[in-house]
Amino acid sequence: MITHQGDEDVREDPVGSRPPSAVGGATNRSAAARQGSLREHNLALALRAILGADSPPSRAWVARATGLTRPTVSTLVDQLVRAGLIAELAPLPSQGAGRPAVPLSAAPRSVVGLGLEVNVDYIGGRVLDLTGDVVAEAVLPGEFHDASPAAVLGRLGNLARDLLASVRQEGMVPVGARLALPGLVDLRERRLRVAPNLGWSGLDPVPLLGLPDDLDVQIANEANLAGVAQLSKGGPTSFLYVSGEVGIGAAIVLDGELYLGRHGWSGEIGHVAVDPAGPRCRCGAHGCLEQYSGKDALCTAVGLPVTASAADLLDRLTREDTAARAAAARAGTALGQAVAATVNLFDVDTVLLGGLYADLADLLLPHVRAELDARVLATPWSPVDVRRAPVASHAALSGAARLALQGVLDDPGAYVTP
Amino acid sequence: MITHQGDEDVREDPVGSRPPSAVGGATNRSAAARQGSLREHNLALALRAILGADSPPSRAWVARATGLTRPTVSTLVDQLVRAGLIAELAPLPSQGAGRPAVPLSAAPRSVVGLGLEVNVDYIGGRVLDLTGDVVAEAVLPGEFHDASPAAVLGRLGNLARDLLASVRQEGMVPVGARLALPGLVDLRERRLRVAPNLGWSGLDPVPLLGLPDDLDVQIANEANLAGVAQLSKGGPTSFLYVSGEVGIGAAIVLDGELYLGRHGWSGEIGHVAVDPAGPRCRCGAHGCLEQYSGKDALCTAVGLPVTASAADLLDRLTREDTAARAAAARAGTALGQAVAATVNLFDVDTVLLGGLYADLADLLLPHVRAELDARVLATPWSPVDVRRAPVASHAALSGAARLALQGVLDDPGAYVTP
DNA sequence: CCGATTAGTTGTACGGTTAAACATAAATGA
DNA sequence: TCATTTATGTTTAACCGTACAACTAATCGG
Numbered sequence: 001m002i003t004h005q006g007d008e009d010v011r012e013d014p015v016g017s018r019p020p021s022a023v024g025g026a027t028n029r030s031a032a033a034r035q036g037s038l039r040e041h042n043l044a045l046a047l048r049a050i051l052g053a054d055s056p057p058s059r060a061w062v063a064r065a066t067g068l069t070r071p072t073v074s075t076l077v078d079q080l081v082r083a084g085l086i087a088e089l090a091p092l093p094s095q096g097a098g099r100p101a102v103p104l105s106a107a108p109r110s111v112v113g114l115g116l117e118v119n120v121d122y123i124g125g126r127v128l129d130l131t132g133d134v135v136a137e138a139v140l141p142g143e144f145h146d147a148s149p150a151a152v153l154g155r156l157g158n159l160a161r162d163l164l165a166s167v168r169q170e171g172m173v174p175v176g177a178r179l180a181l182p183g184l185v186d187l188r189e190r191r192l193r194v195a196p197n198l199g200w201s202g203l204d205p206v207p208l209l210g211l212p213d214d215l216d217v218q219i220a221n222e223a224n225l226a227g228v229a230q231l232s233k234g235g236p237t238s239f240l241y242v243s244g245e246v247g248i249g250a251a252i253v254l255d256g257e258l259y260l261g262r263h264g265w266s267g268e269i270g271h272v273a274v275d276p277a278g279p280r281c282r283c284g285a286h287g288c289l290e291q292y293s294g295k296d297a298l299c300t301a302v303g304l305p306v307t308a309s310a311a312d313l314l315d316r317l318t319r320e321d322t323a324a325r326a327a328a329a330r331a332g333t334a335l336g337q338a339v340a341a342t343v344n345l346f347d348v349d350t351v352l353l354g355g356l357y358a359d360l361a362d363l364l365l366p367h368v369r370a371e372l373d374a375r376v377l378a379t380p381w382s383p384v385d386v387r388r389a390p391v392a393s394h395a396a397l398s399g400a401a402r403l404a405l406q407g408v409l410d411d412p413g414a415y416v417t418p
Numbered sequence: 419m420i421t422h423q424g425d426e427d428v429r430e431d432p433v434g435s436r437p438p439s440a441v442g443g444a445t446n447r448s449a450a451a452r453q454g455s456l457r458e459h460n461l462a463l464a465l466r467a468i469l470g471a472d473s474p475p476s477r478a479w480v481a482r483a484t485g486l487t488r489p490t491v492s493t494l495v496d497q498l499v500r501a502g503l504i505a506e507l508a509p510l511p512s513q514g515a516g517r518p519a520v521p522l523s524a525a526p527r528s529v530v531g532l533g534l535e536v537n538v539d540y541i542g543g544r545v546l547d548l549t550g551d552v553v554a555e556a557v558l559p560g561e562f563h564d565a566s567p568a569a570v571l572g573r574l575g576n577l578a579r580d581l582l583a584s585v586r587q588e589g590m591v592p593v594g595a596r597l598a599l600p601g602l603v604d605l606r607e608r609r610l611r612v613a614p615n616l617g618w619s620g621l622d623p624v625p626l627l628g629l630p631d632d633l634d635v636q637i638a639n640e641a642n643l644a645g646v647a648q649l650s651k652g653g654p655t656s657f658l659y660v661s662g663e664v665g666i667g668a669a670i671v672l673d674g675e676l677y678l679g680r681h682g683w684s685g686e687i688g689h690v691a692v693d694p695a696g697p698r699c700r701c702g703a704h705g706c707l708e709q710y711s712g713k714d715a716l717c718t719a720v721g722l723p724v725t726a727s728a729a730d731l732l733d734r735l736t737r738e739d740t741a742a743r744a745a746a747a748r749a750g751t752a753l754g755q756a757v758a759a760t761v762n763l764f765d766v767d768t769v770l771l772g773g774l775y776a777d778l779a780d781l782l783l784p785h786v787r788a789e790l791d792a793r794v795l796a797t798p799w800s801p802v803d804v805r806r807a808p809v810a811s812h813a814a815l816s817g818a819a820r821l822a823l824q825g826v827l828d829d830p831g832a833y834v835t836p
Numbered sequence: 837c838c839g840a841t842t843a844g845t846t847g848t849a850c851g852g853t854t855a856a857a858c859a860t861a862a863a864t865g866a
Numbered sequence: 867t868c869a870t871t872t873a874t875g876t877t878t879a880a881c882c883g884t885a886c887a888a889c890t891a892a893t894c895g896g
Contacts, residue, residue: 035852102875515895
């Protein structure tokens with residue numbers, strides 16, 4: 001027994017030290033389940049059932065949907081109602097026999113999540129409530145390449161405090177914030193390793209925001225968060241989201257959860273090699289996808305300055321012009337090759353194109369589809385569905401706010417008195 | 419309420435219909451937690467703690483490790499002992515003050531898992547118990563390209579029945595079997611879609627084995643299972659395993675669980691494009707990794723027939739010969755490019771080379787490492803560790819047997835009387 | 837031999853779910 | 867009109883599994 005003498009604190013598993021392999025992680029596999037865990041699990045289950053229902057469900061429906069009994073659901077729902085997470089709506093004019101049900105729905109404007117974003121051409125914040133409604137928003141355009149992190153994050157912090165103050169004013173309770181950053185974000189150490197387009201590297205941006213210490217503020221990659229924003233009630237729950245901007249990022253969403261990898265920098269599709277002998281990339285390697293399908297490459301190919309707007313680029317590419325067609329083909333084909341590699345590796349069957357690619361989807365899609373048909377091994381049995389991402393405008397803000405709210409969905413027990 | 423009237427059977431979620439996104443799935447997030455779920459969770463927790471301990475632990479140690487109380491652990495361990503999953507060892511000569519502990523360990527030769535494999539040049543079966551020991555094994559070399567599925571699987575079925583009979587004879591209880599196949603395996607529909615090297619396609623191999631109906635028999639990809647076999651007590655729990663043979667497959671293992679994707683055909687690294695303008699591949703596309711680093715390509719590059727053995731190939735490649743060096747460089751570089759893409763997408767920091775690549779590791783590693791250093795974006799902050807896979811001989815057999823046993827680890831409650 | 841220390845067990849309390857019965861409210865139909 | 871049917875939601879008692887505290891068991895050091 002000697003070897004065990006030292007192992008005192010194996011038992012607790014502080015969240016920070018856990019590898020962030022997924023978001024929305026649910027019940028901890030390696031923790032002891034006590035009595036309360038049961039209630040927490042079922043509370044979350046009932047909450048998800050209500051939020052995910054097509055129309056406001058009754059307690060009895062929730063019981064059927066979850067497999068819990070009606071008395072149990074009643075007590076759980078009562079707790080959710082008391083906590084302000086769920087609201088009882090006015091009974092509908094009754095439909096059929098039996099006692100009329102009390103419809104339940106997510107309580108609007110109760111708990112809210114704050115999404116923040118720093119990007120090359122704007123900073124912004126957005127507040128979402130449990131219904132998914134945007135309850136407050138502010139976006140400041142600007143030009144932040146090579147701007148001082150302290151200055152930019154300070155301004156964003158002011159904007160965030162204003163948003164928080166205004167929603168608190170109306171009685172809402174912010175439960176967390178996520179900051180979207182266009183770069184390699186280390187979740188475990190909460191550091192922005194490098195953001196080439198901002199010219200930033202090696203910093204912890206959270207203190208620079210100056211938000212209250214009691215608010216849970218975390219950081220994540222912009223494309224990953226934009227991917228999360230594509231989740232919607234009817235839509236697919238497993239997909240690859242590819243965001244084209246100056247850089248190209250991707251998010252892998254599986255069963256409604258973001259796949260983050262060991263450190264949180266999964267999905268770096270922009271540096272998948274399309275042609276190992278191709279042009280040199282900012283990252284030092286040769287032939288990265290970014291050199292073929294990034295915004296700069298596209299602009300250059302059609303003779304625009306790299307500072308051109310997405311609208312200009314779309315305009316130029318839409319011309320019936322040999323150069324324009326060639327540029328779209330080159331970018332779309334390269335994108336298709338990289339996406340095909342990703343699909344072969346991840347086995348997803350839906351691909352959503354976002355960011356700049358949402359605007360250019362009509363031009364790129366035929367080329368992307370052609371490459372996927374040729375290169376994805378599984379195509380004959382499960383064709384890959386590639387399409388424009390449904391949420392486009394500032395998607396990362398919504399994804400960040402959504403993820404900030406995730407803590408409530410995962411552990412409503414923390415917000416409820418039994 | 420009309421819209422809800424029809425939704426009767428939302429509650430149960432038969433395992434077959436669930437997307438097989440991971441193995442070792444643990445407590446079902448979308449199921450109601452009843453009282454018994456608590457016990458099942460903690461039973462699995464205690465079992466994992468005992469199996470994962472460095473040396474046979476006591477009940478008190480398990481309590482500390484899991485966060486459960488000693489009385490609870492006592493009752494759980496008693497159940498595991500009664501079920502024959504855990505054995506109480508003879509007390510050690512006591513070390514220090516206090517009542518001597520009763521050391522616990524996995525019960526040898528109690529429940530066992532059966533791993534089966536059909537490959538181009540052999541069929542085989544292996545039986546593992548909870549300690550990880552091989553308790554029975556049989557391998558039949560042969561040449562199975564274009565052989566009849568019914569004949570080959572019939573022979574494998576005989577072999578499997580012999581193994582099962584012999585372990586049953588000794589009082590062991592087989593709890594399941596996994597069949598490893600070198601091809602695209604659809605887990606959800608339990609079909610082998612296509613196995614180019616066998617010349618097989620579109621079949622359900624399980625009935626052809628003729629195993630007893632009460633044994634849970636499932637199928638999986640050979641490389642995926644070989645990846646699972648690399649998990650060991652001291653080693654990494656998240657890694658990319660790349661298996662080079664005629665085809666090239668990969669397994670992505672995250673936190674000790676195999677990532678399978680939507681259908682179970684994740685990890686098809688052999689058809690990641692290394693050069694889109696490269697040679698045409700069997701799959702119809704151009705420039706797939708397989709055309710650069712597959713066994714056939716390597717053999718051809720050094721002037722051997724594609725039927726040459728791994729030993730011949732190694733022998734020829736090890737010569738101080740320009741052609742041999744060029745062949746190793748070409749294969750290693752291409753492999754490095756595909757692996758770099760995978761690492762950029764998955765964010766893993768360990769890569770294990772298995773199959774043929776285990777033999778060729780010394781020759782390939784420098785080239786692979788060079789490409790990773792150049793192409794993996796995260797290299798400066800988290801260098802990728804690439805090395806030879808620890809388990810080489812018939813790894814898929816061990817992985818399959820291990821996965822067959824996984825059901826016991828995930829749900830020991832099913833094998834225990836409370 | 838006695839206190840200190842650690843391992844494992846016994847008995848009671850508590851929290852959470854269940855099953856069964858009950859209360860509520862509407863539609864249905866003789 | 868009024869009992870019957872149907873469905874929702876609540877109450878009650880029982881059950882199950884874990885926690886806590888106290889106990890026994892076994893060893894060491896003095």
